[in-house]
Amino acid sequence: MNQRTLILIKPDGLKRRLSGNIIQKLENKGLNIVALKLVKVTEEMAKRHYSVHENKPFFNDLVRYITSDPVVAMIMEGKNAIAVVRNLVGATDGSKAAPGTIRGDYSISIDKNIIHASDSEESYNHEGPIFFNANEIYPFSYGDENLF
Ligand code: CMP
Numbered sequence: 001m002n003q004r005t006l007i008l009i010k011p012d013g014l015k016r017r018l019s020g021n022i023i024q025k026l027e028n029k030g031l032n033i034v035a036l037k038l039v040k041v042t043e044e045m046a047k048r049h050y051s052v053h054e055n056k057p058f059f060n061d062l063v064r065y066i067t068s069d070p071v072v073a074m075i076m077e078g079k080n081a082i083a084v085v086r087n088l089v090g091a092t093d094g095s096k097a098a099p100g101t102i103r104g105d106y107s108i109s110i111d112k113n114i115i116h117a118s119d120s121e122e123s124y125n126h127e128g129p130i131f132f133n134a135n136e137i138y139p140f141s142y143g144d145e146n147l148f
Helices: 011-015 019-029 043-049 059-066 081-089 102-106 121-131
Strands: 002-009 032-039 071-079 115-117
Touching: 002 019, 002 081, 002 121, 011 019, 011 071, 019 032, 019 071, 019 081, 019 102, 043 059, 043 121, 071 081, 071 121, 081 102, 081 115
Parallel strands: none
Antiparallel strands: 002 071, 002 115, 032 071
């Protein structure tokens, strides 16, 4: 099933200059970038994006962190993209994420965990429009869809 997923390289990932490595890993797997930009997330965007966590004790810290510096926002597309990306991203807590995953290789904490990716189609439908308008998404049609 062809799917899209929203990916954010969080401020720690961008500032540690990991964006290229992360994008490379996702592209190597066979996922296609269909939208990409730097975004300074506003408090309003952050509260909407993380609304499922609004009653959690870490909610205010989460909003403060994601709004602190720019993020790389991307939509990637591919077969089972949501599950495929979540597997590549690894467990939420970097100290527990498996080696070889993005968080497993680059993060040792639960808050500065490098990357966010949609965890379901419902999440993508909620998060995607917070970061991208429909006219900023370019359906993948480079002519090599059958390489993978
Ligand atoms: P993310 O995938 O962006 O989605 C919610 C975020 O909450 C998660 O990554 C973590 O970075 C962050 N977070 C901070 N503290 C906690 C916690 N105690 N439990 C779960 N998530 C946390």
